[in-house]
Amino acid sequence: MKGWMGKSKVIFLLGSLALILAGCGKENLSALRPKGYGADSSMNLIILSIIIMTFVFIVVMLVYVVVLSRFRKKKGQEDYIPRQVEGNKTLETIWTVIPIILVIILAVPTVVATFDLANETGSEDGLNIEVTGNQYWWHFNYEGQEIQTSQDMYIPVGEEVHLNMVSSDVIHSFWVPSLSGKMDANPENENNMYIEAHEEGVYWGKCAELCGPSHSLMDFKVIAVSPEEFDQWVDDMQSVDPDEEPEDSVAQDGKAAFEENSCMGCHAIGSSPAQVGPNLTAFGDRSQIAGILEPTKENLVDWIMDPESIKPGNKMTGNYPDLSEEEADSIAEYLMQLQPSEVTPESAGD
Amino acid sequence: MSIAATQKRGFGAVLWDYLTTVDHKKIGILYLIGGGFFFLIGGLEALFVRIQLLVPENDFISAGFYNEMFTMHGTTMIFLAVMPLLIGLMNYIMPLQIGARDVAFPFLNSLGLWLFIFGGVLLNCSWFLGGAPDSGWTAYAPLSLQSPGHGIDFYVMGLQLSGAGTLIGGINFLVTVVTMRAPGMTYMRMPLFTWATFITSVLILFAFPALTVNLFLLMFDRMFGSAFFDVALGGNTVIWQHLFWLFGHPEVYILILPAFGLFSDVFSTFSKKRLFGYTAMVFATVLIAFLGFMVWAHHMFTVGLGPVANSIFAIATMAIAVPTGIKIFNWLATMWGGSITINSSMLWALGFIPTFTIGGMTGVMLASAVADYQYHDTYFVVAHFHYVMVGGTVFGIMSALHYWWPKMFGRILHEGMGKITFWTFFIGFHLTFFVQHFLGLMGMPRRYWVFLEEQGLDTGNLVSSIGAFLMSIGVIVFLINIFYTIKSKKAPADPWDGRSLEWSIPSPPPHYNFKQEPLVRGLDPLWIEKMEGKGKMTAAEPLDDIHMPNSTIVPFIMSVGFFIAGFGFIYQVDHSAWLSAVYVGMAIALGAMAFRSLKDDHGHHITKEELEREAD
Numbered sequence: 001m002k003g004w005m006g007k008s009k010v011i012f013l014l015g016s017l018a019l020i021l022a023g024c025g026k027e028n029l030s031a032l033r034p035k036g037y038g039a040d041s042s043m044n045l046i047i048l049s050i051i052i053m054t055f056v057f058i059v060v061m062l063v064y065v066v067v068l069s070r071f072r073k074k075k076g077q078e079d080y081i082p083r084q085v086e087g088n089k090t091l092e093t094i095w096t097v098i099p100i101i102l103v104i105i106l107a108v109p110t111v112v113a114t115f116d117l118a119n120e121t122g123s124e125d126g127l128n129i130e131v132t133g134n135q136y137w138w139h140f141n142y143e144g145q146e147i148q149t150s151q152d153m154y155i156p157v158g159e160e161v162h163l164n165m166v167s168s169d170v171i172h173s174f175w176v177p178s179l180s181g182k183m184d185a186n187p188e189n190e191n192n193m194y195i196e197a198h199e200e201g202v203y204w205g206k207c208a209e210l211c212g213p214s215h216s217l218m219d220f221k222v223i224a225v226s227p228e229e230f231d232q233w234v235d236d237m238q239s240v241d242p243d244e245e246p247e248d249s250v251a252q253d254g255k256a257a258f259e260e261n262s263c264m265g266c267h268a269i270g271s272s273p274a275q276v277g278p279n280l281t282a283f284g285d286r287s288q289i290a291g292i293l294e295p296t297k298e299n300l301v302d303w304i305m306d307p308e309s310i311k312p313g314n315k316m317t318g319n320y321p322d323l324s325e326e327e328a329d330s331i332a333e334y335l336m337q338l339q340p341s342e343v344t345p346e347s348a349g350d
Numbered sequence: 351m352s353i354a355a356t357q358k359r360g361f362g363a364v365l366w367d368y369l370t371t372v373d374h375k376k377i378g379i380l381y382l383i384g385g386g387f388f389f390l391i392g393g394l395e396a397l398f399v400r401i402q403l404l405v406p407e408n409d410f411i412s413a414g415f416y417n418e419m420f421t422m423h424g425t426t427m428i429f430l431a432v433m434p435l436l437i438g439l440m441n442y443i444m445p446l447q448i449g450a451r452d453v454a455f456p457f458l459n460s461l462g463l464w465l466f467i468f469g470g471v472l473l474n475c476s477w478f479l480g481g482a483p484d485s486g487w488t489a490y491a492p493l494s495l496q497s498p499g500h501g502i503d504f505y506v507m508g509l510q511l512s513g514a515g516t517l518i519g520g521i522n523f524l525v526t527v528v529t530m531r532a533p534g535m536t537y538m539r540m541p542l543f544t545w546a547t548f549i550t551s552v553l554i555l556f557a558f559p560a561l562t563v564n565l566f567l568l569m570f571d572r573m574f575g576s577a578f579f580d581v582a583l584g585g586n587t588v589i590w591q592h593l594f595w596l597f598g599h600p601e602v603y604i605l606i607l608p609a610f611g612l613f614s615d616v617f618s619t620f621s622k623k624r625l626f627g628y629t630a631m632v633f634a635t636v637l638i639a640f641l642g643f644m645v646w647a648h649h650m651f652t653v654g655l656g657p658v659a660n661s662i663f664a665i666a667t668m669a670i671a672v673p674t675g676i677k678i679f680n681w682l683a684t685m686w687g688g689s690i691t692i693n694s695s696m697l698w699a700l701g702f703i704p705t706f707t708i709g710g711m712t713g714v715m716l717a718s719a720v721a722d723y724q725y726h727d728t729y730f731v732v733a734h735f736h737y738v739m740v741g742g743t744v745f746g747i748m749s750a751l752h753y754w755w756p757k758m759f760g761r762i763l764h765e766g767m768g769k770i771t772f773w774t775f776f777i778g779f780h781l782t783f784f785v786q787h788f789l790g791l792m793g794m795p796r797r798y799w800v801f802l803e804e805q806g807l808d809t810g811n812l813v814s815s816i817g818a819f820l821m822s823i824g825v826i827v828f829l830i831n832i833f834y835t836i837k838s839k840k841a842p843a844d845p846w847d848g849r850s851l852e853w854s855i856p857s858p859p860p861h862y863n864f865k866q867e868p869l870v871r872g873l874d875p876l877w878i879e880k881m882e883g884k885g886k887m888t889a890a891e892p893l894d895d896i897h898m899p900n901s902t903i904v905p906f907i908m909s910v911g912f913f914i915a916g917f918g919f920i921y922q923v924d925h926s927a928w929l930s931a932v933y934v935g936m937a938i939a940l941g942a943m944a945f946r947s948l949k950d951d952h953g954h955h956i957t958k959e960e961l962e963r964e965a966d
């Protein structure tokens with residue numbers, strides 16, 4: 001039996017080692033590679049608690065191993081009756097007091113960090129973004145800036161960005177692991193949090209609260225660019241003219257088809273706050289289609305022809321007339337050409 | 351009615367016997383069969399989940415079906431498998447441990463069982479009637495409100511029925527412990543498993559009403575047009591979460607405390623020592639139960655309750671680590687200096703210590719609110735609660751089954767197979783769930799139907815799925831073991847050199863348990879007698895007639911009535927003709943109640959002469 005015990009331990013050790021060597025997950029997705037203020041704060045507590053807990057675990061395992069190696073029933077001991085010990089005040093006091101101390105060591109920084117992250121003093125003059133969770137996409141409204149985007153959220157590096165969160169339907173949870181912990185988007189009230197990215201990058205975000213069949217596909221990106229690039233992006237976005245005609249004829253047909261087929265009933269281009277469907281202003285710059293597909297025209301055509309096969313249960317399915325392959329193709333061409341800004345995910349190094 | 355007589359009867363008679371029984375031992379066995387059956391279903395559902403997550407972007411099952419799978423897996427495991435298995439063990443063993451002939455309310459005991467069975471069946475009918483519930487076992491509003499079809503309605507009605515059964519069972523255990531202890535069995539002489547049963551019943555008594563109320567609110571919203579959770583009409587969805595966790599957090603202690611009690615008995619028996627720090631163990635149990643009610647909002651750190659609430663609940667949660675730590679060290683101290691026998695039952699107990707320590711540690715990690723902003727709703731949490739619920743409760747149930755099998759069925763489970771079961775399950779378990787801690791932190795939220803390629807999540811998920819298969823092998827070997835054991839040789843009354851009262855009577859016990867009530871002279875009463883060279887309990891009363899309750903089919907019929915009414919409630923939304931099912935079902939149930947109330951049933955006596963004739 002003992003050999004087995006040894007073996008299984010070795011398996012765990014190797015297993016966990018392999019994982020750690022694998023690098024703690026994908027950069028820009030892993031909470032173990034913090035790149036923002038909130039994520040740092042969580043990471044510090046994670047490390048502190050792991051240290052305390054590893055200590056506890058080692059103590060328990062030491063006693064455990066001693067017990068198992070010294071006090072097994074041995075041959076010829078069949079009739080041996082151990083002393084029936086009732087208890088031991090000193091020992092029991094020790095293992096009551098030490099855990100209390102350990103808990104206090106963890107509790108104090110926890111409370112400090114909790115209040116720190118809830119501090120919203122910077123929200124009055126800082127950058128505020130209203131985040132709305134929808135089945136299965138995210139809407140971002142840059143408060144006071146007349147900018148609406150979806151799925152891709154641009155922020156300036158090194159600045160506190162205040163997020164005011166609500167949901168339009170069921171509960172969602174906004175999570176960008178490498179920037180900060182998550183916060184629920186509830187339908188009845190606004191939740192506030194802030195994020196701050198230390199370096200440029202495209203950070204992967206996920207919905208963390210079960211919200212229906214396509215819950216696992218409700219991805220989005222936070223794109224942190226330099227403050228200068230961010231200002232430029234704001235300028236570019238503010239000067240978008242939704243009625244501007246595209247240059248080539250296919251895209252012109254696409255624009256017409258887009259309008260004819262009531263796509264505009266749900267979507268919007270420019271700064272109007274349509275919230276049934278994602279705002280498509282900078283669609284051509286998007287890092288992904290529907291949050292999960294490579295940004296290619298073929299994928300976009302597939303999406304338009306049959307969104308259900310890509311995101312089951314989504315609210316676009318069945319809400320517009322059937323399109324021919326050709327119409328879908330021209331619409332895709334039009335949308336892919338919506339690239340109002342020089343600042344794109346590539347600017348952040350993607 | 352001796353065992354020999356039972357064996358000669360035909361299948362129909364045995365079936366009738368079990369449908370009408372009010373004997374706590376047979377009810378216990380029925381709970382074990384029911385819970386075991388649902389455990390296999392829940393395990394199968396887990397396998398479906400793990401197969402889907404074997405590789406990235408798998409399309410083994412569809413998104414909607416996947417949501418039904420993990421919802422039913424969680425719901426089944428918690429409400430229909432693990433809790434009933436524990437209640438079955440408590441039902442069978444607790445009265446024996448306190449020297450009682452039966453439970454306080456045998457009729458209610460049977461009613462609780464049938465409500466659980468029919469509630470579980472009702473819930474699982476949803477698979478065949480247009481779709482199972484799909485909003486997670488937590489069924490958060492408003493998702494559960496908007497879920498199309500009748501899945502959630504089945505969830506509401508099924509859990510309402512089986513929950514009522516559990517509540518009845520809990521009250522019954524409470525009264526049994528308070529009123530039916532043998533002479534000399536003071537509270538501070540009760541075995542820890544009995545203590546755990548007692549405290550767990552208190553938890554059930556206070557926690558289940560919160561669930562009942564919550565389910566009613568959801569039922570009225572979905573079936574009768576009220577708007578408790580409808581934000582557009584001024585409702586509030588966070589209320590669901592508060593009420594749910596006000597029930598749900600104590601619920602996990604309802605699952606773990608009986609296991610703690612069982613392990614205390616097992617460690618002490620197989621170390622041949624009395625439990626170290628008995629008093630501290632009892633108070634730690636009480637304290638854990640109390641704190642269990644005070645910490646529900648740690649499931650809601652990210653809901654936006656604000657820093658004050660989050661801090662208070664963080665600290666309260668961390669406090670639970672203290673009594674739990676006391677328990678772990680007292681168990682180790684129980685073994686220290688002992689003479690330890692390692693058999694299948696003890697293996698599960700020994701495997702529990704490191705596993706549960708990890709589960710407890712990750713629990714403290716989760717309690718640190720700001721760290722939880724990262725863990726919450728990810729695979730880290732999935733890993734944590736499986737370390738607690740499988741590594742604690744399921745290991746406990748397995749240990750208990752090997753420990754008490756000879757008492758319950760008069761046969762000892764095969765040791766070799768027992769060890770194979772343990773090692774495959776133990777290794778499979780850690781493979782499955784240890785990596786999930788990392789998956790969670792690496793950005794994998796829970797309840798994800800697919801994970802995408804190139805997110806660094808492939809290896810971990812693959813390992814996890816392989817572990818799940820290994821666990822299944824362990825379960826299969828255990829099933830084989832059960833069938834194999836039917837034909838093995840008879841077990842003695844006291845195969846483990848036991849310490850508590852259940853080992854002082856034959857295996858399996860006669861249906862009146864104790865021919866004469868035993869006189870209890872201290873903790874570990876049987877051990878005391880053995881040490882003084884007597885080897886058996888002294889009787890506290892002369893041999894006399896024993897009064898026993900009569901069997902009855904009424905609880906079964908009552909449950910059938912509620913079952914029919916359940917369908918009526920669910921489908922009356924589609925067509926008002928279904929209201930007739932509500933009326934018919936309720937008429938059956940109320941009729942059965944009236945019958946029970948109006949007809950006197952004084953039970954029967956087993957005469958002194960019969961008892962003497964049965965004597966060995």
Ligand code: HEM
Pocket residue numbers: 393396397399400420421423424425427428432485486487488732736739740743744782795796797798818821
């Ligand atoms: C047989 C071994 C088991 C395996 C392989 C297993 C596996 C899983 C998996 C893969 C999930 C889905 C995680 C997600 O997507 O969020 C899950 C969820 C869950 N499991 Fe298990 N599990 C097992 C046993 C148990 C037991 C014994 C219990 C309870 C006592 C349990 C309770 C739960 C609960 C409550 C959930 C959450 C369901 C939800 O998110 O609604 N599991 N399990």
Ligand SMILES: [Cu+2]
Pocket residue numbers: 133134135136171172173207208209210211215218
């Ligand atoms: Cu969502």
